[in-house]
Amino acid sequence: MQYKLKIGESIANLEFTPAEKGRFSARVGDETFAGQAHAPQPHRLQVQLDGAPALDVYTASTPEGLWVWTQGRARLVRDAEQTKRRTSRRGGGGAKEVTPPTPATVVAVTAEVGQRVAKGDALVVVSAMKMEFTLTAPYAGEVTAVNTKVGEKANPGDILVEIAPAEEQSDG
Amino acid sequence: MFDKILIANRGEIAVRIMRTAREMGVRTVAVYSTVDALALHVLTADEAVCLGDPEPAQSYLHIEKIIAAARQTGAQAVHPGYGFLAENPAFAQAVVDAGLVFIGPPASVMAQLGDKTQARRLMQTGGVPIIPGMTSADDDPARLAEAAEEIGYPLLIKAAAGGGGKGMRVVHAPGELAAAAKQAASEAKSAFGDGSIYLEKYLAKPRHIEFQILADAHGNVVHLYERECSIQRRHQKIIEETPSPALNDALRARMGEAAVAAAKAAGYVNAGTVEFLLNGDGEFYFLEVNTRLQVEHPITEAITGLDLVRRQLNIAAGEPLPFAQDDIPQRGHAIECRIYAEDPENNFLPSPGKILFHREPTGPGVRLDNGVYTGFEVPVQYDPILGKLVTWAEDRPAAIARMTRALSECVILGVKTPIEYMRAVINAPAFVAGDTYTDFLAEHFAAWQPDADADNAARLAYALHETLAPAASASAGETRREAPSPWQTLGHWHLGK
Numbered sequence: 254m255q256y257k258l259k260i261g262e263s264i265a266n267l268e269f270t271p272a273e274k275g276r277f278s279a280r281v282g283d284e285t286f287a288g289q290a291h292a293p294q295p296h297r298l299q300v301q302l303d304g305a306p307a308l309d310v311y312t313a314s315t316p317e318g319l320w321v322w323t324q325g326r327a328r329l330v331r332d333a334e335q336t337k338r339r340t341s342r343r344g345g346g347g348a349k350e351v352t353p354p355t356p357a358t359v360v361a362v363t364a365e366v367g368q369r370v371a372k373g374d375a376l377v378v379v380s381a382m383k384m385e386f387t388l389t390a391p392y393a394g395e396v397t398a399v400n401t402k403v404g405e406k407a408n409p410g411d412i413l414v415e416i417a418p419a420e421e422q423s424d425g
Numbered sequence: 426m427f428d429k430i431l432i433a434n435r436g437e438i439a440v441r442i443m444r445t446a447r448e449m450g451v452r453t454v455a456v457y458s459t460v461d462a463l464a465l466h467v468l469t470a471d472e473a474v475c476l477g478d479p480e481p482a483q484s485y486l487h488i489e490k491i492i493a494a495a496r497q498t499g500a501q502a503v504h505p506g507y508g509f510l511a512e513n514p515a516f517a518q519a520v521v522d523a524g525l526v527f528i529g530p531p532a533s534v535m536a537q538l539g540d541k542t543q544a545r546r547l548m549q550t551g552g553v554p555i556i557p558g559m560t561s562a563d564d565d566p567a568r569l570a571e572a573a574e575e576i577g578y579p580l581l582i583k584a585a586a587g588g589g590g591k592g593m594r595v596v597h598a599p600g601e602l603a604a605a606a607k608q609a610a611s612e613a614k615s616a617f618g619d620g621s622i623y624l625e626k627y628l629a630k631p632r633h634i635e636f637q638i639l640a641d642a643h644g645n646v647v648h649l650y651e652r653e654c655s656i657q658r659r660h661q662k663i664i665e666e667t668p669s670p671a672l673n674d675a676l677r678a679r680m681g682e683a684a685v686a687a688a689k690a691a692g693y694v695n696a697g698t699v700e701f702l703l704n705g706d707g708e709f710y711f712l713e714v715n716t717r718l719q720v721e722h723p724i725t726e727a728i729t730g731l732d733l734v735r736r737q738l739n740i741a742a743g744e745p746l747p748f749a750q751d752d753i754p755q756r757g758h759a760i761e762c763r764i765y766a767e768d769p770e771n772n773f774l775p776s777p778g779k780i781l782f783h784r785e786p787t788g789p790g791v792r793l794d795n796g797v798y799t800g801f802e803v804p805v806q807y808d809p810i811l812g813k814l815v816t817w818a819e820d821r822p823a824a825i826a827r828m829t830r831a832l833s834e835c836v837i838l839g840v841k842t843p844i845e846y847m848r849a850v851i852n853a854p855a856f857v858a859g860d861t862y863t864d865f866l867a868e869h870f871a872a873w874q875p876d877a878d879a880d881n882a883a884r885l886a887y888a889l890h891e892t893l894a895p896a897a898s899a900s901a902g903e904t905r906r907e908a909p910s911p912w913q914t915l916g917h918w919h920l921g922k
Contacts, residue, residue: 254888254891256884256887256888258884258887260880260883260884261770263877263880265880265881265884267881267884267885267887267888269885269888269892271892275893277888277889277892279885279888281881281884281885282881284881286881286882286885290889290893291893292893292894296782298886298889298890298893298894300885300886300889308882310886310889311782311784311836311838312782312838312886312890312894313781313782313838313839314781314890315781315839319886319887319890320781320782320838320839321883321886321887321890322836322837322838323879323882323883323886324833324879325829325832325833325834325835325844325845325848326845326875326876326879326883327837327838327841327842327844327845328875328879328880328883330883330884330886330887354771354774355774355775355776355777356777356778356805357805358805358806380805381774381775381777381805382766382767382775382777382805382806382807382808382809383775383807383808383809384774384775404480406805
């Protein structure tokens with residue numbers, strides 16, 4: 254079986270060959286693994302790599318991917334093909350959008366429809382767990398929509414303010 | 426003793442207080458906001474009162490609603506926990522005015538200690554060493570410049586009403602003073618509604634050392650030794666330990682005496698913490714008094730064997746301290762790691778969300794004061810603390826090894842946590858050597874990245890999960906809805922009626 258798996262921004266191919274009685278072999282890059290694994294309880298895998306101490310592994314599935322915990326380290330492992338499809342459907346390029354960095358509550362909205370903004374102008378202030386973040390205009394332009402109001406929840410990817418870019422020369 | 430108390434807080438600290446109350450035969454009332462209806466503190470309490478909307482101002486900071494909840498449930502005393510209203514003198518006074526007992530110091534003492542310049546004057550009079558600098562706020566540029574010459578550079582501008590690093594500025598040269606003072610005052614004004622500032626000498630590479638004190642209403646004051654809290658990010662502690670590797674018996678005795686003197690100077694009653702900065706020459710200076718139970722109180726409990734919440738309730742009920750300074754043991758070494766929902770790879774950005782799976786660490790010398798569970802949605806409105814993990818062992822190396830083991834056993838999936846980061850911190854050579862000061866993390870861990878060597882094992886686990894886990898996860902719950910439980914089929918049938 255072939256997997257293309259993404260952790261953070263790092264993508265690697267995994268070649269996985271299951272055998273009888275939970276035995277397996279696998280290769281990622283120049284690293285090879287062989288051993289035996291079983292699932293003693295939900296969310297838990299016990300992995301015995303040949304010639305190494307047993308690894309206790311915990312997992313939890315989400316639509317984004319699989320959370321994996323081993324030896325005090327948590328990793329969100331995603332199917333790289335799927336994540337690519339997801340970003341391209343959304344239009345990609347989150348850095349140019351007015352969206353919060355983490356799930357948050359909107360505490361102030363200064364942007365108004367029709368307002369002309371310069372790059373870096375404050376548009377919305379969100380608060381997450383006692384920390385405040387000011388979301389600014391990613392480029393100069395005119396505000397065409399404000400999709401939120403004070404007290405509403407906002408998630409990363411939600412476009413809170415839409416801006417029609419100004420003519421190129423206004424960027425200086 | 427009280428029959429029933431209300432805990433005006435949420436999360437792990439509310440649960441921790443309820444546990445001791447239950448051991449003492451005291452019934453507990455939780456308060457909660459609408460997002461916290463299924464929070465662990467609500468599930469743990471004997472009864473619970475909803476305060477309203479999630480915004481703190483409408484719930485955990487709403488004094489009238491909390492007092493009404495106490496009256497309605499017949500609670501006789503209120504424990505404020507830490508954060509929210511814990512250091513708000515108006516709340517402490519309102520509780521007393523309602524005929525209830527506030528489990529903490531008197532409102533007047535709290536108010537005095539909350540004003541930093543007033544607290545500095547109080548300590549100076551009481552013979553407690555303070556950081557050289559001003560003892561009253563001033564905004565006149567000429568007088569600030571004059572005071573700055575006397576103190577010497579570098580110096581620190583601080584907000585009189587301050588806390589959490591807001592309104593704070595380091596000034597290295599006279600030319601920077603006026604502009605920095607203006608900025609600091611404006612920041613303090615917007616953060617605290619009070620723009621008063623003052624100047625203090627800037628101490629390079631200090632350690633943060635605090636002393637736990639207990640004072641009863643009969644004039645008895647003792648200290649319960651120190652806690653070193655130098656490991657901080659954004660001026661907030663994340664790892665604490667006791668004893669401090671920097672203190673010998675003579676220095677500990679001197680600082681302990683100063684802490685007791687500080688408590689006496691303030692007329693303090695109940696549990697409190699006197700914070701000091703300690704420089705490399707063994708000189709220490711009063712920083713502030715925290716007029717509440719601290720997040721890190723369990724490490725003191727671990728080395729003294731005392732239950733601080735039990736002591737707080739006893740003191741609030743008017744009982745004298747049952748021991749003197751010399752009766753208080755100090756045994757072994759304890760470390761606390763705060764488990765926050767935040768991302769150490771990304772500037773400690775908050776990481777709210779649903780806890781998909783949680784396994785709590787256990788075993789010898791391990792304590793987890795926890796506020797969450799598998800399936801709990803960590804709300805976006807409040808402090809990101811999930812729990813605090815404490816280990817105790819016979820000495821410091823064993824406590825570090827035990828914490829490393831406990832962090833490795835503490836499984837939290839679904840939100841980001843600094844567990845891997847803290848494991849790296851406590852095993853870093855400088856930490857192991859005890860070479861800790863308040864900018865330790867900025868100096869040693871600013872560019873920290875998770876161990877990429879572990880990534881391929883995680884990728885392997887992904888493939889193993891795909892082949893092995895479907896059967897296990899199906900039995901775990903995905904199919905549970907298909908087979909109706911008795912709770913769904915019982916209808917209006919009542920047990921025992």
